[in-house]
Amino acid sequence: MKKPIIPRVLLAAGMEKTDVFYATGLDTPDPFVLVKAGARLHLVVSALEASRAKRVCPKAILHTPGELFAGEPGGARRSYADQIRAVLERLGATGITVGSWFPHGVAEALRAGGIVVSLDPAPPFPGRAIKTPREIAFIAKTQRAAVAAMRRAIAVLREAEIRSDGRLQWNGRLLTSERVKAEIERTLLARGCSAEGPIVASGSQGARPHDTGSGPLRAHSPIVIDIFPRDQRTGYWGDLTRTVVRGRATPEVRRMYRAVRAAQALALSMVRPGVESRAVQHAVEQFFTDEGYPTRLSPPGRESGFIHSVGHGIGLDIHENPGLRNEPGRLRAGNVVTVEPGLYQPGLGGVRIEDTVVVTPDGCRILASLARTLEI
Incomplete structure (x- = not known):
């Protein structure tokens, strides 16, 4: 029967x-x-x-x-x-x-x-985790819009003058997180994407990974810029993060940046079909520990080190399966994930570098490339 x-x-x-x-x-x-x-x-x-x-x-x-x-x-x-x-x-x-x-x-x-x-x-619909060529093209298009918006944000910061009090000035006015976010939003809208709360977090604000940032931006301090647009026609998301310093970074920020960049390179080298998600997470955690950045998850509000997962799936949701985190499951060709290690030090700030990649039969491919440069 x-x-x-x-x-x-x-x-x-x-x-x-x-x-x-x-x-x-x-x-x-x-x-x-x-x-x-x-x-x-x-x-x-x-x-x-x-x-x-x-x-x-x-x-x-x-x-x-x-x-x-x-x-x-x-x-x-x-x-x-x-x-x-x-x-x-x-x-x-x-x-x-x-x-x-x-x-x-x-x-x-x-x-x-x-x-x-x-x-x-x-x-x-478990098939959502394996993106079709059409879906990959949609995500890549959104990611290119994110790259354009990031370039605009960095251009504004590069053009900004450094005032005697250490704050940045652009076009004759104090440069704030809000002004840079407005430039990001305009760039995304011109490319058919909605701006879903971009992050421009300066100094100690950047030590809180989801703090969107507010107020004046300062020179010689890390600024975390995280842009995650959604295409208004297709509904597919992109996600991109860079950390920059207008002026000269401190030795400790440069050391953090080198560690994060190396950690991302390590994670990217591991992303391929058959790799366990948690293997990537564990490798990055161990790398940061070996570099002298242990993770501390207490007290609440004072977390430091590497305090989140290496990455997440992306598609019709900004966060979807599979993730690069401490859980079972193996990557498959066609998965699209972010690779975004970061380090956070309360009082000093944060450093995060993020790219979105598609898992290919023999590794992974960044969907829209952008240079990684700390000092501008």
């Missing part, structure tokens, strides 16, 4: 939205239901989106609330749980699986209506 198919149900909202976009190519302002029954996809979209859904995802079986509840009062405004139950009735299914990010309220409403809801933490 053939084993019955238990549908996987997703809601195009929150953390599930990109999985649904990956499967359907449909992006809408309001959430909609995706029911994956074996190889068949069922979409429940509003009448406002039906014609577009049919064009964008012709392989899907299309439903609208009005069609599912034809003749019933208020049919077009039925809840997501009601919509899912209606599709399940047509499939003859009484149970579903959902992922870890599926809305709890919808799951409870389904259970209250007699549907068996089981958790399946596995990715609904």
